[in-house]
Amino acid sequence: MVSIEDSESPKRRAILNAATELFTARGYGAVSMDAIAREADVSKATLYAHFESKDRLFATIVQSACQEHITPTGELADDAALDVEASLRAIGGRILRFFLRDRTMAIYRLVMAESARFPELGNAFYQGGPANGRRMLAAWLTRQPGLVVPDVAIAAEQFFGLLRTDLYLRASVGLTPVPDEAAIDAVVDAAVQTFLRAYRL
Numbered sequence: 055m056v057s058i059e060d061s062e063s064p065k066r067r068a069i070l071n072a073a074t075e076l077f078t079a080r081g082y083g084a085v086s087m088d089a090i091a092r093e094a095d096v097s098k099a100t101l102y103a104h105f106e107s108k109d110r111l112f113a114t115i116v117q118s119a120c121q122e123h124i125t126p127t128g129e130l131a132d133d134a135a136l137d138v139e140a141s142l143r144a145i146g147g148r149i150l151r152f153f154l155r156d157r158t159m160a161i162y163r164l165v166m167a168e169s170a171r172f173p174e175l176g177n178a179f180y181q182g183g184p185a186n187g188r189r190m191l192a193a194w195l196t197r198q199p200g201l202v203v204p205d206v207a208i209a210a211e212q213f214f215g216l217l218r219t220d221l222y223l224r225a226s227v228g229l230t231p232v233p234d235e236a237a238i239d240a241v242v243d244a245a246v247q248t249f250l251r252a253y254r255l
Contacts, residue, residue: 065094065096065100065104066104068094068095068096069090069091069094069096069100069101069104069105069111070111070114070115070118071094072090072093072094073085073090073093073094073111073112073115074115074157074161075093076089076090076093077112077115077161077164078157078160078161078164081164081167081168082108082112082164082168082172082175083168083171083172085108086108087101087102087108087111090108090111109172109174109175109177109178110178112175112178112179112182113178113179113181113182114182115161115182116161116178116179116182116183117182117183117186119152119157119158119161119183120152120182120183120186120187137200138198138200138201138250138254139246139250139254141198142213142246142249142250143242143243143246145191145194146213146217146242146245146246147238147239147242149187149214149217150217150222150238150241150242151238153217153218153222154222154225154233154238159225159226161179162179162226163226165179184214187214188207188210188211188214189207189210191210191213191214192206192207192209192210193206195209195210200254200255201253201254201255202253202254202255203253209249209252209253212249212252213245213249216244216245216248216249217241217242217245219241219244221233221237221238221241222241
């Protein structure tokens with residue numbers, strides 16, 4: 055069972071976990087708020103008190119996953135003990151491993167399959183995941199004295215792009231279900247080196 059760690063109420067956690075299970079098993083369009091309430095064992099009033107709509111609920115699932123597995127505190131911290139290269143390698147490793155998690159892949163495939171019919175699904179995924187992650191990385195880049203980055207938003211997008219190599223593509227279509235750690239580290243290292251050649255002082 056997929057599980058969302060959440061410091062808030064047990065009912066909120068139950069709703070998020072139930073919705074994640076139902077969305078990935080049945081698809082976004084086939085799951086109603088009634089079904090989520092039943093699966094979470096909460097009333098509809100409780101469900102709507104926490105989440106005003108199905109797309110808002112889905113967006114929260116994406117945001118929670120990003121914060122839990124990429125940036126547990128909700129932001130990228132500056133680590134004085136690490137230089138910018140080591141920091142980028144740590145950040146890149148967390149990001150790519152998050153991309154390759156089973157739950158992340160299940161959500162990504164769900165969005166790709168259903169967002170044409172349900173545009174709110176694509177928007178919730180984009181704003182809660184890629185756009186939010188890019189904003190956090192861009193903000194972190196502005197605080198790094200060892201880098202010269204004319205446009206941090208573009209640079210953040212480029213770094214994410216450097217991580218989505220053939221390894222990611224193969225995993226996303228099920229050709230490499232469990233990439234080994236050495237392969238992941240090699241992708242991250244190449245991304246960091248390419249990025250630093252462009253932006254390091």
